[in-house]
Amino acid sequence: MLSGVKESGRDKLFLICNYIYVFLAFVIVFYPLVYMVSASVSDPKLVGSGEMWLWPRGLTFDGYKRVFDNSNIWVGYGNTILYTVVGTAINLAVTLPAAYALSRKDFVGRNLFMGLFMVTMFFGGGLVPTYLLVKKLHLVNTIWAIVLPSAASIWNIIVARTFFQSNLPKELQEAAQIDGCTNMRLFVKIVLPLSMPIIAVMALFYGVGNWNSYFSALIYLNDADKYPLQLVLRQILVLQEMSAQGGGAMDASTAAALNNKAEIAALVKYAVIIVATLPVIAIYPFLQRYFVQGVMIGSVKG
Known part of the structure; x- marks a missing residue:
């Protein structure tokens, strides 16, 4: 906004809606990426059971080892x-x-x-x-x-x-x-x-x-x-x-x-x-x- 220009209530509401929309879009795009990276280094049993839903659990690099050996x-x-x-x-x-x-x-x-x-x-x-x-x-x-x-x-x-x-x-x-x-x-x-x-x-x-x-x-x-x-x-x-x-x-x-x-x-x-x-x-x-x-x-x- 230009300096000295007062924002109206509708402008503030529009700005808040924009921030919410951008945040939701970020979560929708970012979560699958984080999940893929975490699942690639997590225990497959925990991934399959749903216990691993964001951050890695049961850290293991066996998946990458098998990829490099295949x-x-x-x-x-x-x-x-x-x-x-x-x-x-x-x-x-x-x-x-x-x-x-x-x-x-x-x-x-x-x-x-x-x-x-x-x-x-x-x-x-x-x-x-x-x-x-x-x-x-x-x-x-x-x-x-x-x-x-x-x-x-x-x-x-x-x-x-x-x-x-x-x-x-x-x-x-x-x-x-x-x-x-x-x-x-x-x-x-x-x-x-x-x-x-x-x-x-x-x-x-x-x-x-x-x-x-x-x-x-x-x-x-x-x-x-x-x-x-x-x-x-x-x-x-x-x-x-x-x-x-x-x-x-x-x-x-x-x-x-x-x-x-x-x-x-x-x-x-x-x-x-x-x-x-x-x-x-x-x-x-x-x-x-x-x-x-x-x-x-x-x-x-x-």
């Missing part, structure tokens, strides 16, 4: 890094040139192409035709089945196009053409260096999406040594669920073995979630300033 998890980690790096590079190589071309008013037929692109946002061929296409191209059980079908997001192309329209004046293009600059050189030497905010935003969007993706791998990959980390985590969750539901007509030793396996799976599950999330959390602070600037310019203006 070769399947590290193979999945390496595969995820590979799929994320290659996939994000392909995403940017497709999205940025397409968005820039569609932002140029001298591009003949840009409205037609934009309309065709937008149709795909509302209508799709479905899973079966997509699988048949990937199989026909001999991409099944390869990295290309993971990164090529999702090479571009129409929504991201629209956001990037809006950024180019709002931040690259036409005079810049005209000046480059007068100096004899080709369209390709203009894009590489001038447009891209001036577009770091939207490049960072697109890299973050695509990178997080590729990092968390598991459905494409579930459909197209057959070899376990090509599974990404998220699919390995899914297998751990399925194992825990099957062990938990394995009770019934069985002797005490078998039931105890299944229960122990479920506890180990639960412990490893929380540890893997933390390990899988850390890279994204570590990278975000370096892209935060570009992220805020790029999203606001790319989605509000134009």
Whole structure:
């Protein structure tokens, strides 16, 4: 508030409501994070019984030890890094040139192409035709089945196009053409260096999406040594669920073995979630300033 301006009762009530809302939003976001970290270093029996609900209890690092000793998890980690790096590079190589071309008013037929692109946002061929296409191209059980079908997001192309329209004046293009600059050189030497905010935003969007993706791998990959980390985590969750539901007509030793396996799976599950999330959390602070600037310019203006 400006100095010397008296707040009315409604202003104070509005401010109090804002503080309450922000506090509740903080609790809703913060609690699951604290719970995951605490559960990853707590006794799985206490976690499963609900005795551990916030802070660690029965401190143990067996979950992280098992993660570091499990070769399947590290193979999945390496595969995820590979799929994320290659996939994000392909995403940017497709999205940025397409968005820039569609932002140029001298591009003949840009409205037609934009309309065709937008149709795909509302209508799709479905899973079966997509699988048949990937199989026909001999991409099944390869990295290309993971990164090529999702090479571009129409929504991201629209956001990037809006950024180019709002931040690259036409005079810049005209000046480059007068100096004899080709369209390709203009894009590489001038447009891209001036577009770091939207490049960072697109890299973050695509990178997080590729990092968390598991459905494409579930459909197209057959070899376990090509599974990404998220699919390995899914297998751990399925194992825990099957062990938990394995009770019934069985002797005490078998039931105890299944229960122990479920506890180990639960412990490893929380540890893997933390390990899988850390890279994204570590990278975000370096892209935060570009992220805020790029999203606001790319989605509000134009």
